[in-house]
Amino acid sequence: MNLNIRPILDQVDPFIGTAATDLPAAQGLAASWWWPKAQVGNTHPGACAPFGMVSACACSGAYPTGYGRYGISTEGAPEPMYDESLASGFTHFQQSGTGAIRKYYNYFRVTPMIEPLDALGTQWKLEDETAEPGYYAATLDNGIRCELTVGAKTAVHRYTFPAAPSSRVVVDFSYGGLAIEHGSTVPLRAELQSLGQGEAQGTVVMEGVPLSVFIEADAPGWRQLVWYDRRRLDGGTRLDFDHIRRTTLRPFGVMFMGPTEAGQTVEIRMGFSLRGTEQSKANLRSALPVSIASTGSIGAAGFDACREDTRQAWAGYFDQVKVDGGSPERRRVFATALYHSLIKPCFAEDESPFWPAGGPFVFDISTMWDMYKTQFPLLTALDPAKGTAMLESLVRICEEEGNLPIGYRMARGTDRFFRQASALAHTALADGYQLGLPGLDWDWALVHMQDDLRRGYGEEFAARGIVHPISHTLDLAYGYWCTALIARGLGDAPLADELEAKSQGWANAFGPDGLLRDSSFYEGGRWNYSFRLLHDMAARIDLAGGDQEFVAILDRFFGYGAEPVTQLGSRPFGPEFAIGVDLNRFEGLNNEPDMEAPWAYHYAGRPDRTAEVVHAALAHQFGTGPGGLPGNDDSGGLSSWYVWASLGLFPVAGQNLFLVNAPAFPAAQLRLGGNDFQITTTGHVETGIGADAKGGPRYVQRARFNGQALDHSYITGDQLHGGGTLEIELGPVPSDWATKTRPPSASDRPGHARGPGARFQEYLL
Known part of the structure; x- marks a missing residue:
């Protein structure tokens, strides 16, 4: 396929999502959706490597990444903390697009100054x-x-100074977290040492994690020294703290200082490790092998070389995803969505501080409850080796800590994630097994998956077949089904039968109205949790009364025929909050439980409805400015949704299945695991986004895969990863394509071309 390719890496705008949501007024169907959660993307524009351990960005101390202008925000428009963009320095290790997760990093603040050390902490305006x-x-x-x-x-800082008699670069080892109530992070223990000749090192223990740094400074003729409580320790080269409390904390660190001429540059290079200063030094030297301390020169291994290496790493991923056509605005949003999708999780090979063995260690899986739906399938498609490493790391966490994580940050323990969901890692493991990802001991994984199902809420589910919060009933039933897939594949039929029987407990969660039973819910209600893509959608639709009844409640949920709604403004809220809650309406892409709901129509034979909802979201919920996201990007989960939806695909996590829809681009080419997967269309019409949105959705009329008619609305993960060509004919009105067939379910029902008792996998082509 000869695509009219223009590089999209150059169209990435890291500022998208860094400010409060600011989108043109939605039109049509999208105008009836109501957004309850924080209306801000919570991303940052800092320097990141793809799936890297380290990020670096200006730090204002504002919520939630440390960059930006806002205070803590969980509902409605965020409240400004500052009137303009400010920074007290530049920090490392930021979250990406998360909400209130109570751990915000921002360690080792580096501040360039021409002011006295007493001015440390000043908020300078960013220009x-x-x-x-x-x-x-x-x-x-x-x-x-x-x-x-x-x-x-690693991180490399380059500062260009004005003429000043006493310039300095101050590294604050004590800084961490945010400048909000209960937001700061205080080191528990610390040690640091000035080694002389432009070198320093140290370790701080932050929330139980020993984080080490090795620093090289290219600042010829400058002094270097240790400081404490904003005072220089002349002649002192070392500080040690056995214990630190919030009441005893005084800032401390190292400093490089000297006179500068106008335009003089100083470069600070930093290597990081979770396994001590020797490994942090080795990490720096292996990435940037020329030692400034020994050569007195930055040479080819300094800032520009590091920047170019990282750009090439980004280009390697972006070269795997090519799209044809699209307006400049759509291409910019798509490119940025792909970029945001590849920042997290953080891969830190051989860096776990919690167990002695080497191998994969992955952290900042901070929003697994949506990452598992969209971001994990994208990661595994673009980099199967990293997909395997992530799965191995999840199982290793379970082996070492006793549970498969619901979320995982740079710290031991599940923290508050257990409230969000249960058994999410099981879906990613089931996908990896069905794809045949090499290198993982699946018998080993199965042991931990089975044991984990009885932890937390799982104990009550195992005993009663239902648990509250009721959404955990769906999670656990799905986890049993995913585990059964692997058990049966490994030849353990008795275990698979036992697990499959437990997986039928999903039905206990639903009431006679076809919706979930009344319960408590994490950031949502029973309506927007009721349309999960379960392993037995055929039976779920029967439970609702059949296709027509299921489509009717979906139509009500998505606001068909409803009047436009008023979105939340800033606190204090007026009556619009209670009115919005009572709508029980689709919350757009502002809330995680809703991400997969549009594709529920596929299972009722109405892919035309899916096309309408997805088109409305792509057109009206994403934009090109800093306010271009409808809500938290959640470690790339939301952005990954945008990438898949734009390609006309959606992964059904745990089922090795991709649902097919009308793409937003006329053509695309994906390089997945060494194989090319092409998407071509006829009848495509560019509809624009935001203020430029025009026209309605396009509908699939016919489809072909590798030259053969595709009469159903899905392909398998094996087909996607194996390469091929998906041809889609589009038109302006709905057709009968895929209305008589359904995506596979774990059970049968009348009208489906499946034999009784057949296994789910047998329906995957």
């Missing part, structure tokens, strides 16, 4: 900000130009 994948730059209003880049385990 002339610019960012691209792997690079961030801004000028402080004291005249210092600041540039940041990172590698997988």
Whole structure:
């Protein structure tokens, strides 16, 4: 296929999602959706490497990443904390697009100054900000130009100073978290040492994690020293703290200082590790092998080389996803969505501080309850080796800590994630098994999957077949089914039968009205949790009364025929909050439980409805400015949704299945595991986004896969990963395509071309 390719890496805008949602007024169907959660993307424009351990960004202390202008926000428009963009320095390790997860990193703040050390903590105004994948730059209003880049385990800072008699670069080892109530992170223990000749090192224990840094400074002729409580320790080269409390904390760190001429640059290179200063030094030297301390020169291994290496790493991923056509705005949003999808989780090979063995260690799976639906399938498609490493890391966490994580950050333990969901890792493991990802001991994985099903809420589910919050009933039933897939594949039929019997407990969660029973819910209600893509959608639709009845409640949920609604503004809210809650309406892409709901129509033979809802979301819920996201990006889960939806596909997590819909681009080419998968269309019409949105959705009229008619609305993960060509004919009105067939379910029902008792896998082509 000869695509009219223009590079999309250059169209990434890391500032999308960094400000409060600011989209043109929605039209049509999208105008009836009501968004309850925080209306801000919560991303940051800092320097990141794809799936890297380290990020670096300007730090204002604002919620939630440490960059930006807002206070803590969970509902409606965020409340400004500052009137303009400010920074007290530049920190490392940021979350990406998360909400209130109570761990915000921002460690090892680096502050360039021409002011006295007493001014440390000053908030300078940020001017002339610019960012691209792997690079961030801004000028402080004291005249210092600041540039940041990172590698997988390294960061490099370059500061260009004005003329000053005493310039300095201050590294604050004590800083962490946010400048909000209960937001700061205090080191429990710390040690640091000035080694001389432009080198320093140290370790801080933050929330139980020993994080080490090795620093090289290219600042010829400058002094370096240790400081404590904003005072220089002349002659002192070391600080040790056995225990630190919030009441005893005084800031401390190392500093490099000297006179500068106008335009003089100073470069600070930092290697990080969770396994001590020797490994942090090795990480720096392996990434940037020329030692400044020994050569006195930055040479080819400094800032520019690191920036270029990281850009090439980004290009390697972006070269795997090519799209043809689309307006400049659509291409910019798509490119940025792909970028945001590839920032998390953080892969830190051989870096676990919690167990002695080497191998994969993955953290910042901070929003698994939507990442597992969209981001994990994208990660595994673009980088199967990393997909395997992630799965191995999840199982290793279970082996070492006693549970498969619901979310995992740079710390041991499930923390507050257990409230969100249950058994989510089981879906990713089931997908990996069905794809045949190499390198994982699946018998080993099965042992942990089975044991984990009885932990937390699972104990009550195992005993009663139902548990509250009721959404955990769906999670656990699905986890049993995913585990059964692997058990049967490994030849353990008795175990598979036992697990499959438990997996039928999903039906206990539903009432006679076809919706979930009344219960408590995490950030949602029974309506928007009722349309999960379960393993037995055929039986779920029967439970609702059949196709027509199921479509009717979906139509009500998505607001067909409803009047436009008023969105939440800033606190204090008026009556619009109670009115919105009572709507029981689709919350758009502002809330995680709704992400898969549009594709429920596929299972009732109405792919035309899916096309309408997805088109409305792509057209009206994403934009090109800093306010271009409808809500938290959640570690790339939301952005991954946008990538898949734009390609006309949606992964059904745990089922090795991709639902087919009308693409937003006329053509695309994916390079997946060394194989090319092409998507071509006829009858495509560009409909624009935001203020430029025009026209209605396009509907699939016919489809072919590898030259053969595709009469059903799905392909398998094996087909996608194996390569091929998906041809889609589009038109302006609904057709009968895929209305008589359904995606596979774990059971049969009349009208489905399946024999009684057949297994789910047998229906996957």
